Amino acid sequence: MQRYMAAASILCAFSLLGMLYLQKLSVVTTPETNIMSKTFRLSSWRQPNGSIDFEMITKSENFVISVVKPRPVHRVGKQLSIKIVAMDSRGRPKSYGGDFIRTKLYSRSPVEASTAGRVTDHGDGTYTATFFLSFPGTLSVSVKLVHPSEAVQALKKFRDGSIVRRVMVCGFQEKTNVTEWMFCSNTPNKSLNLRDVCDFSRPLVNVTFYCDRPRFSPCDSFVGCHRDHSSTLAMHDKMATADEKKLFPRDRDLLEDLPRNMSIRVKGKRLLRKVRGKPLPLCAPRLPQTASEGYWFNGNWTSLRCKAGKFRTVESVTECLRNKTLFFRGDSTIRQWFRYLMLFLKLQQHGRGSQPVYAIDEKNNIKFHFLFHNYPRNQMPLMDGKDMGYVAEEIDGIVGGKDVVILISLWAHFSAEPIQTFRSRLYGIRHAIERLHSRHPETKIIWRSPNTGHHQQFQHFVENGDWYAFQLLPVVYEILGDLNISIINVWEMSESMWHNDDMHPPDDVIKNHVDMLLSYICPFNNG
Known part of the structure; x- marks a missing residue:
C-alpha cells in the first residue's frame, strides 16, 4: 500500500509541476535490451511561452550512421554495432538523448531475412544499435525514428500529467427507460466526495474501478460501459498544444525506411538450434537472457530464445x-x-x-x-x-x-x-x-x-x-x-x-506466434 501511495504522490507532483516536467526523462525497456536510464537537461527547444523551436527537433534524415569497428566481412554468430548520431533539423548534433529509435538488419535477395537491433541510448544524442548476426548475406541497415526525443517528452507529460487519456462512461438504469451516463475510471475522481462515488473496486484481486454516482439510480443499477469517443477526442485536443501535435506524424511518414547507403557482408551458416556451438534450451519458463529474440528468414521466424518447432499440419x-x-x-x-x-x-x-x-x-x-x-x-x-x-x-x-x-x-x-x-x-x-x-x-x-x-x-x-x-x-x-x-x-x-x-499482425505472422506458443506447450526436442 505504501508503494501505491508513493506512486500517487509522484503522479500528483508531476501534475503540479506542469511544464517543468522536462527536467528528467528515463529511457525504459526490457531487461534484455540494455537501454540505460539517463537524466536529460531542460532544452531550449521549448520556448517559455510553450511554443516549439522545430529547428531543434531531431530529424531522421540528418542521422549520421556508421559501423563500429568495420570489417570487409563479418561472421554469423558475432555482434555488429552501429553508431547513430542524432541531428536536429539544421544538421547540428543533439546534446541529449531520448529519441525512440527502431533498427533492423535485413536482406531482400536471394532470400528475405531480417532481425531487430537493440538500441542503447547514451544520453548525449548518440546511440548504439547492436545486432546479433544470425544469417549470411549482403545486408542493409534500417534506422527508423519512431519519435524524436521531444515527442517522447510530450508523451511522458501526457502520461504523468493526466489521470486518464480515454473517457469511458457507464450507464445506470433502475425502473425507468432513462439511462444515466456517468464518468467512470480506474482512478477515483478526487474532486468528488466519497458519497458521490460508486466504488466497484475488488481489493482481493487489486482492481480499482469508480464511477460518479448517478443522480436518480442506485449504484447497483449498473448496466455497462462504452468509450465516449467525442469527449475523448475533445480531451486530446486540450491535452496537447498545436505545436505538440505537429511532433506526431501519420503512419505514411513512418512506413518507408530511409536509405542508409550501408552494406554489411556476413558469411557463415545461419543459426538454427545452436548458438556459439551450444544447443538452445527447450522453451520453458525463466529462460536466460539472449542477444536476440530471433530472426525472419523467408517468412519463417527462427527463435534464438529457445528450441522452437514448426507446427504446420493439423496432425x-x-x-x-x-x-x-x-x-x-x-x-x-x-x-x-x-x-x-x-x-x-x-x-x-x-x-x-x-x-x-x-x-x-x-x-x-x-x-x-x-x-x-x-x-x-x-x-x-x-x-x-x-x-x-x-x-x-x-x-x-x-x-x-x-x-x-x-x-x-x-x-x-x-x-x-x-x-x-x-x-x-x-x-x-x-x-x-x-x-x-x-x-x-x-x-x-x-x-x-x-x-x-x-x-x-x-x-x-x-x-x-x-x-x-x-x-x-x-x-x-x-x-x-x-x-x-x-x-x-x-x-x-x-x-x-x-x-x-x-x-493486429496478419495471419502469416500469427502463424509464427502460434509456433512459439505450441513450442512452450509441447517442448520441441529434435536435434
Whole structure:
C-alpha cells in the first residue's frame, strides 16, 4: 500500500509541476535490451511561452550512421554495432538523448531475412544499435525514428500529467427507460466526495474501478460501459498544444525506411538450434537472457530464445493439444491466437461479441475458451461487465492441472492508463498465479508481450502508441518474471517483420506466434 501511495504522490507532483516536467526523462525497456536510464537537461527547444523551436527537433534524415569497428566481412554468430548520431533539423548534433529509435538488419535477395537491433541510448544524442548476426548475406541497415526525443517528452507529460487519456462512461438504469451516463475510471475522481462515488473496486484481486454516482439510480443499477469517443477526442485536443501535435506524424511518414547507403557482408551458416556451438534450451519458463529474440528468414521466424518447432499440419497441432484445455484471457491480440488455432483445426466457435466464446474438438478432447478482460476497455459499443472477468478472478476460478494452459495478453487497453494502474493489475494477477500454482503447480501459464502498432491519428499516439506499449514490457518482467510462467516476447518479431506495423499482425505472422506458443506447450526436442 505504501508503494501505491508513493506512486500517487509522484503522479500528483508531476501534475503540479506542469511544464517543468522536462527536467528528467528515463529511457525504459526490457531487461534484455540494455537501454540505460539517463537524466536529460531542460532544452531550449521549448520556448517559455510553450511554443516549439522545430529547428531543434531531431530529424531522421540528418542521422549520421556508421559501423563500429568495420570489417570487409563479418561472421554469423558475432555482434555488429552501429553508431547513430542524432541531428536536429539544421544538421547540428543533439546534446541529449531520448529519441525512440527502431533498427533492423535485413536482406531482400536471394532470400528475405531480417532481425531487430537493440538500441542503447547514451544520453548525449548518440546511440548504439547492436545486432546479433544470425544469417549470411549482403545486408542493409534500417534506422527508423519512431519519435524524436521531444515527442517522447510530450508523451511522458501526457502520461504523468493526466489521470486518464480515454473517457469511458457507464450507464445506470433502475425502473425507468432513462439511462444515466456517468464518468467512470480506474482512478477515483478526487474532486468528488466519497458519497458521490460508486466504488466497484475488488481489493482481493487489486482492481480499482469508480464511477460518479448517478443522480436518480442506485449504484447497483449498473448496466455497462462504452468509450465516449467525442469527449475523448475533445480531451486530446486540450491535452496537447498545436505545436505538440505537429511532433506526431501519420503512419505514411513512418512506413518507408530511409536509405542508409550501408552494406554489411556476413558469411557463415545461419543459426538454427545452436548458438556459439551450444544447443538452445527447450522453451520453458525463466529462460536466460539472449542477444536476440530471433530472426525472419523467408517468412519463417527462427527463435534464438529457445528450441522452437514448426507446427504446420493439423496432425502436429492435434498431437500437441490432445486432451488439453486452453484458456485465452486478455485482449484482442490473444484472441488472434484463439481464432487462428480454431480455424486451423476447423472448429466451430460458440458465443460471440464480448461474451465468453469457446471451441471444442470432441474427438481429440481439445477445448479452447476465450474471454475478454474487464475494464479498462476501448470499445464504443456498450460493454456489459457481467460478460467479462478480471484476469485474476478468472485465474482463481480455473481448476488447473498438467493438461491446462492459461494464455494471457494484457497491454493494448492499458496503454492509455496511468502506469500504476497496470502495475496494480499485474500484482493482482501475480497473487492469483501463486494461488493457482499452490493448488496445481503443473498448470502452464504463458504471457504474450505487446507488439508494434499503427498510428493513423493523433489519438493513437496518445492512447496506445508504441512508446506507451514499450513501457509496459519492463513492468511485466519486473512483477512476473520470477514466477514459473513463460513470457513470449513478440516485440522484436513485430518490429523486424516485413509488413507495416499493425496492432493486429496478419495471419502469416500469427502463424509464427502460434509456433512459439505450441513450442512452450509441447517442448520441441529434435536435434
